[in-house]
Amino acid sequence: MSAPTPPKARADGATLACVYALVMTVIPASMVLKGVPMAVTPGMMVGFVMGVLWFCAQLVTTLGVAKGRNAARTALFLFALSQLATYGVATYGYLPSDELAAADRTLITLTAVFAVGLAVVDGVRGLDRIDRVLKTMVVGATFMAFVGILQFSFAIDLTQYLTPPILKANGEVSFVLERSNFRRPAGTAGHPIEFGVVCAMAVPIALHYAMRARDFGGPDKRWWFCLGILAMASMQSLSRSAVLALAIAAMFIIPAMPPKRRVRALFGIVLFLGAMRVMVPGLVGTLYSLFTSIDEDPSAESRRRAIERAGSEIAEHLIFGRGMGTYLPEKYGWLDNQYLGTLVQNGVLGILALIGLYAAGxxxxxxxxxxxxxxxxxxLAVTVAACIAVPGISSATFDLLGFAVATGFTFLLVGLAGALWRHVQEDAARPAALPRTEVAR
Known part of the structure; x- marks a missing residue:
């Protein structure tokens, strides 16, 4: 007699989170839905669906969705309340039409990612489901990195073939820029900086599953392959933010390793840099010069001027800010610093909520x-903490919340941190197994 077929696992919060991660990385960031008045991306639509399903699941007790307090859940609610408060204060008075439209668009965008984080905290139950979401994030980021490597190495842009019929491009978008005689790829992201930072976010996860497979059994070659592609793409983004993100992630992960593995990890980093020098002559030197010549870099000078531009705005709108989304870069100048931008647009209330989001994770x-x-x-806990540190630190070097993929991954990671802590709490509260004699009796 043949063995019975195991029942199919039903779709749950982890399934939706996996769909969201793939939509954010496989579909180019510039694509929006046709026939919709506002620029609505596929990722936003998935986020809204997750939010509606989360709300409906909270009304019943039969769907296995968690309820109750959680540090990440509380931080997400406080972040959402801060955004609503600044939106209300800004729209209470007069706003130019372009700033009002930007505030509406920003509110809708942040509502979608807030819903994603909330749905993940309560809807991803158990270590296996957390692993499933994280592995999907690695696969999606690896695909994006592969697209970027083709752009960098061969000037082949696959994004033109990744547009479903229901989508259209939102304005003129280029996925390949230039810096120091190198092509600067963006993969399927909105900008090379975002591309590099997202790849750096996924590097610790790929390393974790490669190491875990080696320690506890299972295929590990696929994860080493993903790790190599992601690390290479981070370097090829030619972004200071990406290099800094990799360094921050290493500072979290390497000290937590056993001593022998720590030595091998440092040796692997040196070997990787040597391989990059041979494979792409001039790349490592160019990245090094981005830091040594930072005083002469126009982008660094622009960031210094941004602090001066933002000073008067901060003094005038200290508590609630001038309104989220109302500081238009084309109109007032680029800030290239999410903490500074949040202080300008959301005030002290907003900056505390943003820092609290990272701290809760x-x-x-x-x-x-x-x-x-x-x-x-x-x-896994150290790995997720390292991943959250990437946007936490990189927020000081670019406008994180202005880029959909980086923002989506950040809220996914904060939600997964909350789900992991909830799983550990539930596992600790579960009664210990009875001895065999008690079971027999």
């Missing part, structure tokens, strides 16, 4: 690492 990860005795969860 780190809190959930480190609490999970301290409480659990499972070495796999301990390593």
């Amino acid at each position: 780190w809190y959930c990860c480190f609490r999970a690492r301290m409480v659990t005795k499972d070495p796999r969860i301990k390593d």
Whole structure:
């Protein structure tokens, strides 16, 4: 008699989170839905669906969706309340039509990513489902990195073939720029900086699953391949933010490794840099010069002038800011600093909520690492914390919330940190298994 077929796993919050991660990385960021008055991306639509389903699931107790307090959940709500408060204050008075339209668009965009984070915190249950979402993020980011490598190495742009019939391009968008005689790819992201930062976010996850497969069994070659593609693409983005993001992630992960593995990791980094020098002559030197000649770099000078431009705005709208989305770069100048931009547009209230979002993600990860005795969860907690550190630090070097893929991945990671902490709490509260004699009795 043949063995019974195991039942199919039903779709849940992790399934929707996987769909969201793939939509954000496979479909070019410039694509929006046809026939919709506002520029609505496929990722935004998936986010709205996740939000509606989360709300409906909170009304019943039979769908397995978590309820109750959680540090990441609270931080997400506080972030959403801060955005609504600044939107209300800004629209209470007069706003030029272009700034009002930008404020409306920003509110809708942030509502979608807020819904994603909330749905992940409560809807992704169990370590297996958390692993599934993180692995999907690695696969999606690897695909984006592969597209970027083709753009950098061969000037082949696959994004022109990744447009479904229901989508259209939102304005003139170029996925390949230039810097220091190199092509500067964006993959399927909106800009090379975003491309590099998103690839750097996925590097710790790929490394985690490669190491876990080696320690606990399972295929590891696929994850080493993903790690190599992601690390190479981060370098080829020719972005200071991406290089800084890789360094920050390494500062989280390497100290948490056993001593022998720590030495091998440092040796691997040196070997990787040497391979990049041979494969792409001049690339490592160009990246090095981006930091050594920062005083002469026009982009660095622009960032210094941005602080002066923002000073008067901050003094005039200290608490609530001038209104989210109302500081138009084409009109007032680029800031290239999310913390500075949040202080200008959302005031002290907004900047505290943004910092609290990152802090809540780190809190959930480190609490999970301290409480659990499972070495796999301990390593995963450090990995997710390192991933959240990438946007947390990179927010000081570019406008993170102005880029859809980086923002979506950030809220996914904060939601997964909350889901991991919730899983550890539930596992600790679960009663221990009875001894065999008690079971027999």
